Amino acid sequence: MSTPRITALVTGGNNGIGLAVCQLFSAQPNYHCIMGSRSLEKGQKALESIKSSNSSSAISLVQLDITSDDSIASAVEEVKAKHGHLDVLINNAGVCPVDFSRSVLRDCLDTNAISPALVTQAFAPLLLKSSNARIIYVSSALGSIQKRGDPDYMAYDADFKTYRISKAALNMLAACDAWEYKDKIKVFAFCPGYVITDLAGEREAKEKAGIAKTPDGSARGLLAIAEGKRDAENGLFLHDEKLGELYPW
Template structure:
């Protein structure tokens, strides 16, 4: 039974992915969340329709001690990790200036990298290991520099910078783990999420945001090995983005 860990599993893309994975009868999905209460609520919600098995894991990607404790728990309970979906991320939209940059990079870049490195020894114990980093087309330098791209004039500069760093992280990890762990960056697209704020206008991006369940199907394809030929690439649901 493959063991899959999702960070930030209680909302947005994380929750939609957990829901999609829980419909697979042979998966064990670990719901890693900063808040134990939200993790438990997510577990209870998914248990109603789950065909696989589920468990929760306290994990704050901004806290080194929390990351270390999470690795120890997964190691003692499962002995290995087959899939790591590094999803946790923020926009720090309520902060400004240096604080906004620090918070955005602390979670999206430092947290993601440290989680990936910490769980790598457990991934290396798997025969079918995959590391999936949730990124964004907003972090593509190719799209950001293309005047004909819809992403050319987008805002959220700090967020874009952090996702560009995440993409470099994926390239470097892909080289470091080549032949042992398949590494992917995946853009879920613009979907309903509290990433931008709590109100409906923010969650729906003014009505433009799609269903995160559609993006979750793209992540499921990677989990199932359907896109192994595109490892160490920047994927989206219909193809590959330029870095």
């Protein structure tokens, strides 16, 4: 009798960290990765890229704009029809604006905190059908209130006020969901670290600085959580790949 596949959904899966996660997860035995992408065209290109490098990858695509209630509902119905349940939900999609204004802050909070909350709420019934479900919120150390006041933190002098506020809100969402789904679903906040991506349009600057990591390490850190290697840290703010690597809220 074959082992049931672990079904994992990654929002914002067609680029950056999300793409690295989809590539890694879909290559694992007994995993099926669902790439959530706002653009089906971009998602299809990313899917083909993964398949071209590993034809045996177990991966599929679902249109998912996390800021659209209709898109979320349609994605839930599609996952339900094809898989019947969900084991891992990785809330990865996000934005990192550099400006601060009412409209920018509102949009950032909508994408980085409000939308993940609604995505999780919508997929919760499918997660509750899993015998060992996990919710992972991809956060940032910039959302740590304690580290905001730490002059020894490498990003102490960085502004990113809008982004910091949104990720602090996301961290509270993770803490609330850990309480709400206690003994039913394991919930984690996870900081992928200073990673080379297109977020905030800083890819070139990060590459020149030479201190940013590739998304591959972030993907391995998320896989460790999905595999249960960090279950002892359920409800906490994690980073890196090993047990014991934590950030303060």
